[in-house]
Amino acid sequence: MPESISISYDARHDAECWTGRVLRIGVWVSASLMIAGLLFGAIYPSTIVALSSNPTLGNLVMRMLSGSFDPVTLMFAGLVFLMFTPILRVITAVIGFGVERDWRFVFVSSIVLFLLSGEIVYSIFIKG
Amino acid sequence: MPIISFISLLLGGFIAGTFGALLGLGGGVLLIPFLVIILGVPMHQAIATSIIAVIATSSAGAAMNLERRTVHIRLGMLLEIATVTGAILGGITANYLSASVLAKLFSGLLFLIALVMIWRARQHRGQEPIYTDGALPGSFYDDADRKTVQYTVKKIPAALLVSIVAGNVSGLLGVGGGIFKVPAMHILSGIPMKAATATSNFMIGVTAAASAFIYFAHGHLNPFIASTAALGVLAGSMTGVRVSRRIHGNMLTWIFALALLGISIQLYLR
Structure with a gap:
């Protein structure tokens, strides 16, 4: 195999491995947060804080930054982290295609990222 | 949350995830009827829960497929x-539709899935046609045939059209949409079945995330239900992937296709 093709193939496999790692880490971190929330709530039911049944992303971030790790916040944090995992995967793809200098697919994956960002902004707009 | 609800959700999610993986469906196809019919969860909450479960199983499965290099990332x-x-x-449309309209649409989807499953079970697998004159060349190592399969992608505009429909059904009804994408990629675009399935699974997480934030914003995400069911589906799908290597799936496909027809009628009549 010519050297240039070999380098490109290795770079491509590295990008695939990194994308796979991002997904795996995302799933384990979010699953851990959800399990922690469920266990915490089962062991110490009195710590369940009735977050409004309809929290905003801002509420959640503020509660976590203030150190309020009650069961509901932990579960929501796990769910939101899981929802962000595929978005992190798209960001990894943009970087990976950039490393490969495949500008056409940097553009394609940027469009996907733009659509997802637009959806998050829309969600914040309708919810606050 | 009462312990009995916790166990029911975890077990229901586990069973939905296991059989979803065994049958090549996402967990959502079985999870939503379980949540709505058995546990009485409102339709919008059941869809939001299923979307979370779909993200979890797709992300875990895609990580494995990426290491096996069966995913065509560029096409995805x-x-x-x-x-x-x-x-x-x-996702936006679903929030303007009533639960009963969504239940009827989901019932129609289950009916369609059951027919596709029966069609697949009756098919005799022959040699896959491989096209080398298309765009976006891809390759993967086939463990079963012990050879590298090289292929190209044909009719990309047609695959894009089917993908819009698959994404729309995913956002509207909380399923992965692989039931549309995999046949489109395989039959229309000439992608080998293994690569089509892996690429569809890779895409499902992003598709589900696209509507997840909308359901979250509308307050349809119940943290107890979504966390418990998603963990159950995740564990179930991992078990299903392991078990699927050891069992013959054709009879199982027939049984579940008939069961889905029954569930579809029950959901329609609710």
């Missing part, structure tokens, strides 16, 4: 433009 990213657009529109 290109089709994601269509699935994400469809999913966002589906």
